[in-house]
Amino acid sequence: MRYGMVIDLKRCIGCYGCQLSCKAENGTPPGVFFARVLKQEEGTYPTVNMLFLPVLCNHCEEPACVDACPTGASFIWEDGTVDIDPDQCVGCRSCMMACPYGNRYINDKPQHYFAQGQTAFEQARTGRHQTEVVMKCNFCRDRVQAGQDPACVANCPTSARIFGDLDDSSSIVSRLIKERAGFTLHPEMATKPCVYYLPT
Amino acid sequence: MSDSQAKYQQMLIDLRSDFRPQRDWGEGRGLLLVVGHFFVGVAAGGWLMSLIFASSNGLLLSYLLAALGGVVHLGFLGHPERYWRMMRRVKTSWVSRGFVGITLFLVGGFLYLVPVLWPTGLWGGGSITAMLGYGMAAIGMVVMIGYMGFVYTASRAIPFWNSPLHPALYVGYALRGGVAALLVTRALEANLDQVNQLLVLWIAVTVAVTLFYVLEIHGALSSGNAAARRSVHELLAGRVSAYFYGGILLLGIILPAFLVWTGMSGPLTLGAMALLGVASAGGDFFMKYATIRAGVHLPLLTRAGAR
Numbered sequence: 001m002r003y004g005m006v007i008d009l010k011r012c013i014g015c016y017g018c019q020l021s022c023k024a025e026n027g028t029p030p031g032v033f034f035a036r037v038l039k040q041e042e043g044t045y046p047t048v049n050m051l052f053l054p055v056l057c058n059h060c061e062e063p064a065c066v067d068a069c070p071t072g073a074s075f076i077w078e079d080g081t082v083d084i085d086p087d088q089c090v091g092c093r094s095c096m097m098a099c100p101y102g103n104r105y106i107n108d109k110p111q112h113y114f115a116q117g118q119t120a121f122e123q124a125r126t127g128r129h130q131t132e133v134v135m136k137c138n139f140c141r142d143r144v145q146a147g148q149d150p151a152c153v154a155n156c157p158t159s160a161r162i163f164g165d166l167d168d169s170s171s172i173v174s175r176l177i178k179e180r181a182g183f184t185l186h187p188e189m190a191t192k193p194c195v196y197y198l199p200t
Numbered sequence: 201m202s203d204s205q206a207k208y209q210q211m212l213i214d215l216r217s218d219f220r221p222q223r224d225w226g227e228g229r230g231l232l233l234v235v236g237h238f239f240v241g242v243a244a245g246g247w248l249m250s251l252i253f254a255s256s257n258g259l260l261l262s263y264l265l266a267a268l269g270g271v272v273h274l275g276f277l278g279h280p281e282r283y284w285r286m287m288r289r290v291k292t293s294w295v296s297r298g299f300v301g302i303t304l305f306l307v308g309g310f311l312y313l314v315p316v317l318w319p320t321g322l323w324g325g326g327s328i329t330a331m332l333g334y335g336m337a338a339i340g341m342v343v344m345i346g347y348m349g350f351v352y353t354a355s356r357a358i359p360f361w362n363s364p365l366h367p368a369l370y371v372g373y374a375l376r377g378g379v380a381a382l383l384v385t386r387a388l389e390a391n392l393d394q395v396n397q398l399l400v401l402w403i404a405v406t407v408a409v410t411l412f413y414v415l416e417i418h419g420a421l422s423s424g425n426a427a428a429r430r431s432v433h434e435l436l437a438g439r440v441s442a443y444f445y446g447g448i449l450l451l452g453i454i455l456p457a458f459l460v461w462t463g464m465s466g467p468l469t470l471g472a473m474a475l476l477g478v479a480s481a482g483g484d485f486f487m488k489y490a491t492i493r494a495g496v497h498l499p500l501l502t503r504a505g506a507r
Contacts, residue, residue, distance in 0.1 A: 038500060038501045040501050051501070053500065053501050055500055064354075064356050066292075067292040067293065067354075068292075068293055068294075068295070068354055068355070069289060069293060070285075070286040070288070070289050070293040070295040070296035070299060071282070071285035071286055071288055071289065071296075072285070072288045072289055073285075088282070088285055089278070089279065089282075090277045090278060090279045090280070090282045090283065090285060090286060091277050091278020091279050092276070092277055092278075092286075092295055093224045093225065093230075094293070094295045094351065094355070096224055096357070097222070097224070097225065097355035097356075097357050097358060098354060098355055098356055098357060099356070099357055100356045100357050100498050101357075101500060102220065102357060102497045102498070102500070106224060106278070108278065131278075132278030132279055133278060133279070185500055186498065186500075189356055191356075
Protein backbone atom coordinates (compact mmCIF):
# COMPACT_ATOMS: atom_id res chain seq x y z
CA MET A 1 0.00 0.00 0.00
CA ARG A 2 1.42 3.35 -1.05
CA TYR A 3 -0.99 6.24 -1.42
CA GLY A 4 -0.40 8.61 -4.28
CA MET A 5 -2.16 11.18 -6.39
CA VAL A 6 -2.43 11.85 -10.07
CA ILE A 7 -3.21 15.37 -11.31
CA ASP A 8 -4.42 15.67 -14.88
CA LEU A 9 -3.08 18.99 -16.14
CA LYS A 10 -5.35 18.74 -19.19
CA ARG A 11 -8.41 18.79 -16.94
CA CYS A 12 -7.27 21.41 -14.46
CA ILE A 13 -8.98 24.75 -15.06
CA GLY A 14 -7.18 26.65 -12.31
CA CYS A 15 -10.33 27.31 -10.26
CA TYR A 16 -8.51 27.08 -6.91
CA GLY A 17 -11.22 24.75 -5.63
CA CYS A 18 -8.56 22.38 -4.27
CA GLN A 19 -6.80 25.20 -2.44
CA LEU A 20 -10.03 26.49 -0.88
CA SER A 21 -11.40 23.09 0.07
CA CYS A 22 -8.05 22.23 1.65
CA LYS A 23 -8.14 25.42 3.71
CA ALA A 24 -11.73 24.70 4.78
CA GLU A 25 -10.99 21.08 5.65
CA ASN A 26 -7.74 21.64 7.49
CA GLY A 27 -8.34 25.14 8.82
CA THR A 28 -4.85 26.23 7.85
CA PRO A 29 -3.89 29.71 9.07
CA PRO A 30 -2.77 32.57 6.80
CA GLY A 31 0.54 31.81 5.17
CA VAL A 32 0.05 28.04 5.29
CA PHE A 33 -0.99 26.28 2.09
CA PHE A 34 -1.21 22.52 2.01
CA ALA A 35 -2.48 22.84 -1.58
CA ARG A 36 -1.62 25.63 -3.99
CA VAL A 37 -2.16 26.34 -7.67
CA LEU A 38 0.68 27.89 -9.63
CA LYS A 39 -0.29 29.80 -12.76
CA GLN A 40 1.77 30.81 -15.73
CA GLU A 41 1.27 32.11 -19.25
CA GLU A 42 3.14 30.29 -21.98
CA GLY A 43 3.86 31.23 -25.57
CA THR A 44 3.51 34.52 -27.41
CA TYR A 45 0.49 36.22 -28.92
CA PRO A 46 -1.60 34.90 -30.64
CA THR A 47 -0.69 31.37 -29.52
CA VAL A 48 -0.73 31.78 -25.78
CA ASN A 49 -1.67 29.22 -23.21
CA MET A 50 -2.31 29.39 -19.48
CA LEU A 51 -0.60 26.62 -17.55
CA PHE A 52 -1.94 25.62 -14.14
CA LEU A 53 0.16 23.53 -11.84
CA PRO A 54 -1.55 22.40 -8.62
CA VAL A 55 1.07 21.54 -6.02
CA LEU A 56 1.00 19.84 -2.63
CA CYS A 57 3.28 17.67 -0.53
CA ASN A 58 4.63 14.96 -2.82
CA HIS A 59 4.69 12.31 -0.07
CA CYS A 60 8.02 11.10 -1.45
CA GLU A 61 9.16 7.51 -1.03
CA GLU A 62 12.58 8.82 -0.03
CA PRO A 63 11.71 12.13 1.58
CA ALA A 64 14.56 14.54 2.19
CA CYS A 65 12.49 16.24 4.89
CA VAL A 66 12.29 13.09 7.01
CA ASP A 67 16.06 12.60 6.81
CA ALA A 68 16.69 16.22 7.75
CA CYS A 69 14.34 16.26 10.75
CA PRO A 70 16.48 16.04 13.92
CA THR A 71 13.70 14.83 16.22
CA GLY A 72 11.76 12.26 14.21
CA ALA A 73 8.73 14.58 14.10
CA SER A 74 8.59 14.03 10.33
CA PHE A 75 7.83 10.42 9.60
CA ILE A 76 6.26 8.05 7.07
CA TRP A 77 3.06 6.11 7.83
CA GLU A 78 2.85 2.49 6.73
CA ASP A 79 0.67 3.58 3.80
CA GLY A 80 3.45 5.87 2.50
CA THR A 81 1.95 9.15 3.69
CA VAL A 82 4.55 11.57 5.02
CA ASP A 83 3.30 13.32 8.15
CA ILE A 84 4.45 15.51 11.05
CA ASP A 85 3.87 14.82 14.72
CA PRO A 86 3.45 18.37 16.08
CA ASP A 87 4.21 17.22 19.63
CA GLN A 88 7.74 16.28 18.57
CA CYS A 89 8.53 19.21 16.28
CA VAL A 90 10.99 21.75 17.72
CA GLY A 91 10.41 24.25 14.92
CA CYS A 92 13.96 24.23 13.55
CA ARG A 93 12.64 24.42 9.95
CA SER A 94 15.36 22.15 8.57
CA CYS A 95 12.66 20.07 6.85
CA MET A 96 11.48 23.21 5.05
CA MET A 97 15.00 23.71 3.72
CA ALA A 98 15.25 20.07 2.72
CA CYS A 99 11.96 19.83 0.80
CA PRO A 100 12.74 20.58 -2.86
CA TYR A 101 9.06 21.29 -3.49
CA GLY A 102 8.60 24.05 -0.91
CA ASN A 103 5.43 22.53 0.49
CA ARG A 104 6.13 22.86 4.20
CA TYR A 105 5.15 25.91 6.21
CA ILE A 106 5.80 27.18 9.70
CA ASN A 107 2.78 28.17 11.78
CA ASP A 108 4.78 30.65 13.78
CA LYS A 109 2.07 32.41 15.77
CA PRO A 110 -1.71 32.43 16.28
CA GLN A 111 -3.19 34.13 13.24
CA HIS A 112 -6.56 35.02 11.80
CA TYR A 113 -7.83 36.22 8.46
CA PHE A 114 -9.94 39.19 9.49
CA ALA A 115 -9.07 42.32 11.44
CA GLN A 116 -11.93 41.68 13.88
CA GLY A 117 -10.15 38.60 15.21
CA GLN A 118 -10.76 34.88 14.93
CA THR A 119 -14.10 33.76 13.57
CA ALA A 120 -15.97 30.87 15.18
CA PHE A 121 -14.75 28.66 12.33
CA GLU A 122 -11.14 29.70 12.92
CA GLN A 123 -11.47 29.06 16.64
CA ALA A 124 -12.70 25.57 15.92
CA ARG A 125 -10.44 24.61 13.00
CA THR A 126 -7.38 26.85 12.96
CA GLY A 127 -7.09 27.00 16.73
CA ARG A 128 -6.47 23.27 17.02
CA HIS A 129 -3.10 23.59 15.27
CA GLN A 130 -0.02 24.05 17.43
CA THR A 131 2.00 27.17 16.79
CA GLU A 132 5.79 27.29 16.30
CA VAL A 133 5.73 23.98 14.45
CA VAL A 134 5.98 23.05 10.79
CA MET A 135 2.79 22.00 8.97
CA LYS A 136 2.09 20.16 5.74
CA CYS A 137 -0.47 18.13 3.80
CA ASN A 138 -1.09 14.59 5.07
CA PHE A 139 -3.48 13.56 2.29
CA CYS A 140 -6.37 14.40 4.69
CA ARG A 141 -5.54 11.37 6.77
CA ASP A 142 -8.74 11.47 8.84
CA ARG A 143 -10.88 11.49 5.71
CA VAL A 144 -8.90 8.72 4.03
CA GLN A 145 -9.15 6.52 7.12
CA ALA A 146 -12.90 7.11 7.06
CA GLY A 147 -12.98 5.83 3.48
CA GLN A 148 -13.22 9.23 1.80
CA ASP A 149 -10.95 10.94 -0.71
CA PRO A 150 -8.78 13.88 0.41
CA ALA A 151 -10.70 17.17 0.35
CA CYS A 152 -8.87 18.51 -2.71
CA VAL A 153 -9.76 15.37 -4.68
CA ALA A 154 -13.39 15.27 -3.54
CA ASN A 155 -13.93 18.93 -4.38
CA CYS A 156 -12.22 19.14 -7.78
CA PRO A 157 -15.05 20.09 -10.19
CA THR A 158 -13.29 18.63 -13.23
CA SER A 159 -12.05 15.44 -11.55
CA ALA A 160 -8.50 16.46 -12.39
CA ARG A 161 -7.25 14.84 -9.19
CA ILE A 162 -7.33 11.10 -8.64
CA PHE A 163 -6.25 9.46 -5.40
CA GLY A 164 -5.30 5.81 -4.99
CA ASP A 165 -2.79 3.07 -4.31
CA LEU A 166 0.38 3.30 -6.42
CA ASP A 167 1.45 -0.21 -5.40
CA ASP A 168 -1.70 -1.69 -6.94
CA SER A 169 -0.98 -2.01 -10.66
CA SER A 170 -4.70 -2.24 -11.44
CA SER A 171 -5.64 0.98 -9.60
CA ILE A 172 -6.78 3.97 -11.63
CA VAL A 173 -3.76 6.02 -10.56
CA SER A 174 -1.30 3.33 -11.65
CA ARG A 175 -3.06 2.86 -14.99
CA LEU A 176 -3.19 6.59 -15.72
CA ILE A 177 0.50 7.02 -14.93
CA LYS A 178 1.37 4.17 -17.25
CA GLU A 179 -1.00 4.98 -20.10
CA ARG A 180 -0.49 8.74 -20.15
CA ALA A 181 3.17 8.95 -19.24
CA GLY A 182 2.72 10.52 -15.83
CA PHE A 183 5.68 12.53 -14.63
CA THR A 184 6.86 13.89 -11.29
CA LEU A 185 8.36 17.24 -10.37
CA HIS A 186 12.12 17.44 -9.99
CA PRO A 187 12.89 13.74 -10.51
CA GLU A 188 16.59 14.67 -10.41
CA MET A 189 16.22 15.14 -6.65
CA ALA A 190 15.80 11.36 -6.32
CA THR A 191 13.08 11.68 -3.68
CA LYS A 192 10.62 9.49 -5.65
CA PRO A 193 7.50 11.65 -5.33
CA CYS A 194 4.09 9.96 -5.10
CA VAL A 195 2.26 12.84 -6.78
CA TYR A 196 2.24 12.43 -10.53
CA TYR A 197 1.16 14.82 -13.26
CA LEU A 198 -0.44 13.89 -16.56
CA PRO A 199 0.77 16.14 -19.39
CA THR A 200 -1.49 18.66 -21.12
CA MET B 201 -1.19 46.84 8.53
CA SER B 202 -0.35 44.53 11.43
CA ASP B 203 2.89 42.50 11.54
CA SER B 204 0.89 39.36 10.89
CA GLN B 205 -0.80 40.82 7.81
CA ALA B 206 2.47 42.25 6.52
CA LYS B 207 4.13 38.86 6.81
CA TYR B 208 1.21 37.22 5.00
CA GLN B 209 1.29 39.78 2.20
CA GLN B 210 5.06 39.31 1.85
CA MET B 211 4.57 35.58 1.63
CA LEU B 212 1.94 35.93 -1.09
CA ILE B 213 4.35 38.10 -3.09
CA ASP B 214 7.12 35.52 -2.55
CA LEU B 215 4.91 32.61 -3.62
CA ARG B 216 3.99 34.41 -6.84
CA SER B 217 7.60 35.18 -7.74
CA ASP B 218 9.72 32.92 -9.93
CA PHE B 219 12.42 32.59 -7.30
CA ARG B 220 10.99 32.59 -3.79
CA PRO B 221 13.55 34.06 -1.36
CA GLN B 222 14.44 31.93 1.61
CA ARG B 223 13.30 33.87 4.68
CA ASP B 224 12.97 31.23 7.41
CA TRP B 225 16.67 31.12 8.21
CA GLY B 226 18.19 34.58 8.51
CA GLU B 227 15.18 36.89 8.89
CA GLY B 228 13.32 37.77 12.07
CA ARG B 229 14.07 35.18 14.71
CA GLY B 230 15.95 33.25 12.03
CA LEU B 231 18.78 35.72 12.58
CA LEU B 232 19.47 33.85 15.81
CA LEU B 233 20.38 30.79 13.76
CA VAL B 234 23.05 32.75 11.89
CA VAL B 235 24.35 34.22 15.15
CA GLY B 236 24.37 30.76 16.71
CA HIS B 237 26.28 29.25 13.78
CA PHE B 238 28.75 32.13 13.94
CA PHE B 239 29.43 31.69 17.66
CA VAL B 240 29.69 27.91 17.38
CA GLY B 241 32.09 28.14 14.41
CA VAL B 242 34.35 30.67 16.16
CA ALA B 243 34.21 28.63 19.38
CA ALA B 244 35.26 25.38 17.71
CA GLY B 245 38.04 27.03 15.72
CA GLY B 246 39.13 29.00 18.79
CA TRP B 247 39.33 25.84 20.89
CA LEU B 248 41.58 24.21 18.29
CA MET B 249 43.83 27.26 17.97
CA SER B 250 43.99 27.68 21.75
CA LEU B 251 45.13 24.07 22.13
CA ILE B 252 47.78 24.54 19.43
CA PHE B 253 49.04 27.86 20.85
CA ALA B 254 48.53 26.82 24.50
CA SER B 255 46.20 29.63 25.51
CA SER B 256 44.06 28.87 28.56
CA ASN B 257 42.21 32.18 28.19
CA GLY B 258 41.54 31.26 24.58
CA LEU B 259 40.05 27.95 25.73
CA LEU B 260 37.84 29.79 28.20
CA LEU B 261 36.68 32.31 25.58
CA SER B 262 35.95 29.49 23.12
CA TYR B 263 33.97 27.59 25.73
CA LEU B 264 31.91 30.66 26.61
CA LEU B 265 31.24 31.34 22.93
CA ALA B 266 30.09 27.75 22.42
CA ALA B 267 27.75 28.01 25.41
CA LEU B 268 26.42 31.30 24.09
CA GLY B 269 26.02 29.75 20.63
CA GLY B 270 24.06 26.86 22.13
CA VAL B 271 21.73 29.23 23.99
CA VAL B 272 21.22 31.35 20.86
CA HIS B 273 20.40 28.19 18.88
CA LEU B 274 17.76 27.32 21.46
CA GLY B 275 16.36 30.84 21.10
CA PHE B 276 15.84 30.19 17.40
CA LEU B 277 13.78 27.04 17.96
CA GLY B 278 10.02 27.29 18.00
CA HIS B 279 9.87 24.90 20.96
CA PRO B 280 13.20 25.11 22.83
CA GLU B 281 11.75 23.06 25.70
CA ARG B 282 11.81 20.05 23.37
CA TYR B 283 15.52 20.48 22.56
CA TRP B 284 16.48 17.08 23.94
CA ARG B 285 14.50 15.39 21.17
CA MET B 286 17.14 16.63 18.71
CA MET B 287 19.45 13.78 19.70
CA ARG B 288 17.16 11.20 18.15
CA ARG B 289 18.07 11.31 14.46
CA VAL B 290 21.86 11.23 14.48
CA LYS B 291 21.86 8.63 11.71
CA THR B 292 20.33 10.94 9.10
CA SER B 293 20.13 14.53 10.33
CA TRP B 294 23.07 16.94 10.38
CA VAL B 295 21.18 19.22 12.75
CA SER B 296 20.95 16.31 15.17
CA ARG B 297 24.67 15.54 14.77
CA GLY B 298 25.51 19.18 15.41
CA PHE B 299 23.39 19.20 18.56
CA VAL B 300 25.19 16.10 19.84
CA GLY B 301 28.54 17.72 18.97
CA ILE B 302 27.76 20.92 20.89
CA THR B 303 26.54 18.90 23.88
CA LEU B 304 29.71 16.77 23.88
CA PHE B 305 31.83 19.89 23.61
CA LEU B 306 30.11 21.69 26.47
CA VAL B 307 30.28 18.71 28.82
CA GLY B 308 33.83 17.69 27.83
CA GLY B 309 35.09 21.26 27.73
CA PHE B 310 33.88 21.81 31.29
CA LEU B 311 35.65 18.67 32.54
CA TYR B 312 38.87 19.73 30.80
CA LEU B 313 38.75 23.43 31.66
CA VAL B 314 38.19 23.12 35.43
CA PRO B 315 41.73 21.85 36.21
CA VAL B 316 43.25 24.17 33.57
CA LEU B 317 41.76 27.26 35.23
CA TRP B 318 41.72 25.92 38.80
CA PRO B 319 44.71 23.53 39.21
CA THR B 320 43.99 22.85 42.90
CA GLY B 321 40.34 22.09 42.26
CA LEU B 322 38.26 18.93 42.41
CA TRP B 323 40.30 17.00 39.84
CA GLY B 324 43.77 17.43 38.36
CA GLY B 325 44.85 18.10 34.78
CA GLY B 326 46.23 14.57 34.39
CA SER B 327 43.18 12.84 35.88
CA ILE B 328 40.95 10.48 33.96
CA THR B 329 38.11 13.01 34.26
CA ALA B 330 40.18 15.72 32.60
CA MET B 331 41.43 13.34 29.89
CA LEU B 332 37.88 12.17 29.24
CA GLY B 333 36.81 15.80 29.00
CA TYR B 334 39.65 16.51 26.56
CA GLY B 335 38.52 13.65 24.33
CA MET B 336 34.83 14.59 24.44
CA ALA B 337 35.62 18.24 23.73
CA ALA B 338 37.89 17.23 20.83
CA ILE B 339 35.16 15.10 19.25
CA GLY B 340 32.60 17.85 19.83
CA MET B 341 34.98 20.42 18.34
CA VAL B 342 35.44 18.36 15.15
CA VAL B 343 31.67 17.94 14.79
CA MET B 344 31.07 21.64 15.42
CA ILE B 345 33.65 22.65 12.83
CA GLY B 346 32.20 20.30 10.24
CA TYR B 347 28.44 19.98 10.69
CA MET B 348 27.24 23.44 9.70
CA GLY B 349 28.35 23.22 6.10
CA PHE B 350 26.65 19.85 5.77
CA VAL B 351 23.39 21.25 7.20
CA TYR B 352 23.29 23.66 4.28
CA THR B 353 24.48 21.17 1.68
CA ALA B 354 21.67 18.81 2.72
CA SER B 355 19.09 21.58 2.18
CA ARG B 356 17.92 20.55 -1.26
CA ALA B 357 15.36 23.33 -1.49
CA ILE B 358 18.12 25.94 -1.83
CA PRO B 359 20.37 25.05 -4.77
CA PHE B 360 23.00 27.68 -3.93
CA TRP B 361 23.82 25.86 -0.70
CA ASN B 362 24.10 22.44 -2.34
CA SER B 363 27.69 22.92 -3.44
CA PRO B 364 30.06 20.17 -2.28
CA LEU B 365 32.46 22.99 -1.39
CA HIS B 366 30.11 24.37 1.24
CA PRO B 367 31.33 22.09 4.07
CA ALA B 368 34.96 22.93 3.24
CA LEU B 369 34.07 26.62 3.22
CA TYR B 370 32.52 26.38 6.69
CA VAL B 371 35.50 24.42 8.01
CA GLY B 372 37.77 27.16 6.65
CA TYR B 373 35.69 29.91 8.21
CA ALA B 374 35.66 28.11 11.57
CA LEU B 375 39.47 28.00 11.51
CA ARG B 376 39.66 31.65 10.49
CA GLY B 377 37.28 32.52 13.31
CA GLY B 378 39.51 30.57 15.67
CA VAL B 379 42.58 32.58 14.67
CA ALA B 380 40.55 35.79 15.09
CA ALA B 381 39.40 34.72 18.57
CA LEU B 382 42.96 33.97 19.60
CA LEU B 383 44.21 37.32 18.27
CA VAL B 384 41.60 39.11 20.39
CA THR B 385 42.50 36.98 23.41
CA ARG B 386 46.21 37.74 23.01
CA ALA B 387 45.44 41.45 22.64
CA LEU B 388 43.39 41.44 25.84
CA GLU B 389 46.21 39.57 27.60
CA ALA B 390 48.73 42.12 26.22
CA ASN B 391 50.65 39.08 25.00
CA LEU B 392 52.53 39.44 21.70
CA ASP B 393 54.10 35.94 21.71
CA GLN B 394 53.86 34.05 18.42
CA VAL B 395 51.96 36.92 16.81
CA ASN B 396 53.79 36.53 13.52
CA GLN B 397 52.83 32.85 13.40
CA LEU B 398 49.19 33.77 14.00
CA LEU B 399 49.33 36.39 11.24
CA VAL B 400 50.82 33.88 8.79
CA LEU B 401 48.13 31.39 9.77
CA TRP B 402 45.46 34.06 9.24
CA ILE B 403 46.81 34.75 5.75
CA ALA B 404 46.84 31.03 4.86
CA VAL B 405 43.30 30.38 6.09
CA THR B 406 41.99 33.58 4.49
CA VAL B 407 43.49 32.63 1.14
CA ALA B 408 41.89 29.19 1.44
CA VAL B 409 38.39 30.45 2.33
CA THR B 410 38.54 33.12 -0.37
CA LEU B 411 39.51 30.48 -2.92
CA PHE B 412 36.67 28.19 -1.75
CA TYR B 413 34.16 31.03 -1.90
CA VAL B 414 35.25 32.09 -5.39
CA LEU B 415 35.08 28.48 -6.58
CA GLU B 416 31.63 28.05 -5.04
CA ILE B 417 30.33 31.17 -6.76
CA HIS B 418 31.95 30.11 -10.02
CA GLY B 419 30.40 26.65 -9.71
CA ALA B 420 26.94 28.10 -9.10
CA LEU B 421 27.27 30.36 -12.14
CA SER B 422 28.78 27.79 -14.49
CA SER B 423 27.03 24.56 -13.57
CA GLY B 424 24.25 25.55 -11.17
CA ASN B 425 20.59 25.79 -12.08
CA ALA B 426 18.60 29.01 -12.48
CA ALA B 427 17.95 29.27 -8.72
CA ALA B 428 21.66 28.95 -7.88
CA ARG B 429 22.51 31.62 -10.43
CA ARG B 430 19.81 33.86 -9.00
CA SER B 431 21.35 33.45 -5.54
CA VAL B 432 24.71 34.57 -6.90
CA HIS B 433 22.98 37.57 -8.44
CA GLU B 434 21.39 38.38 -5.06
CA LEU B 435 24.82 38.08 -3.44
CA LEU B 436 26.80 40.16 -5.92
CA ALA B 437 24.25 42.63 -7.23
CA GLY B 438 20.97 42.07 -5.43
CA ARG B 439 19.36 42.47 -2.04
CA VAL B 440 22.33 41.20 0.01
CA SER B 441 25.15 42.72 -2.04
CA ALA B 442 25.77 45.41 0.60
CA TYR B 443 26.63 42.67 3.12
CA PHE B 444 28.89 41.01 0.57
CA TYR B 445 30.91 44.09 -0.35
CA GLY B 446 30.75 45.92 2.98
CA GLY B 447 30.80 42.96 5.33
CA ILE B 448 32.68 40.12 3.67
CA LEU B 449 35.14 42.05 1.47
CA LEU B 450 35.76 45.35 3.25
CA LEU B 451 35.34 44.38 6.91
CA GLY B 452 36.38 40.74 6.64
CA ILE B 453 39.27 40.84 4.17
CA ILE B 454 40.52 44.29 3.15
CA LEU B 455 40.68 45.90 6.63
CA PRO B 456 42.25 42.86 8.36
CA ALA B 457 44.63 42.35 5.43
CA PHE B 458 45.84 45.94 5.82
CA LEU B 459 46.37 45.38 9.56
CA VAL B 460 48.21 42.11 8.87
CA TRP B 461 50.42 43.93 6.37
CA THR B 462 51.27 46.62 8.95
CA GLY B 463 51.92 43.88 11.53
CA MET B 464 54.23 41.96 9.20
CA SER B 465 56.15 45.07 8.18
CA GLY B 466 56.49 46.54 11.66
CA PRO B 467 55.33 46.19 15.26
CA LEU B 468 51.61 45.53 15.70
CA THR B 469 49.90 47.43 18.52
CA LEU B 470 47.55 45.58 20.84
CA GLY B 471 44.66 47.74 19.64
CA ALA B 472 45.39 46.89 16.01
CA MET B 473 45.64 43.19 16.91
CA ALA B 474 42.24 43.29 18.62
CA LEU B 475 40.74 45.23 15.72
CA LEU B 476 42.17 42.67 13.30
CA GLY B 477 40.50 39.83 15.18
CA VAL B 478 37.16 41.61 15.55
CA ALA B 479 37.08 42.74 11.90
CA SER B 480 37.99 39.27 10.65
CA ALA B 481 35.30 37.67 12.81
CA GLY B 482 32.82 40.32 11.70
CA GLY B 483 33.56 39.41 8.08
CA ASP B 484 32.92 35.76 8.92
CA PHE B 485 29.54 36.66 10.36
CA PHE B 486 28.58 38.57 7.24
CA MET B 487 29.72 35.67 5.06
CA LYS B 488 27.30 33.37 6.88
CA TYR B 489 24.54 35.95 6.93
CA ALA B 490 24.85 36.94 3.27
CA THR B 491 25.11 33.34 2.06
CA ILE B 492 21.97 32.36 3.97
CA ARG B 493 20.02 35.43 2.89
CA ALA B 494 21.02 34.98 -0.76
CA GLY B 495 19.33 31.58 -0.87
CA VAL B 496 16.26 31.21 -3.09
CA HIS B 497 13.98 28.21 -3.30
CA LEU B 498 14.13 25.76 -6.17
CA PRO B 499 11.24 26.84 -8.41
CA LEU B 500 8.52 24.41 -9.50
CA LEU B 501 7.35 26.63 -12.33
CA THR B 502 9.47 29.23 -14.08
CA ARG B 503 9.09 31.44 -17.11
CA ALA B 504 10.76 28.64 -19.01
CA GLY B 505 7.85 26.37 -18.16
CA ALA B 506 7.33 23.48 -15.76
CA ARG B 507 10.52 21.66 -14.94
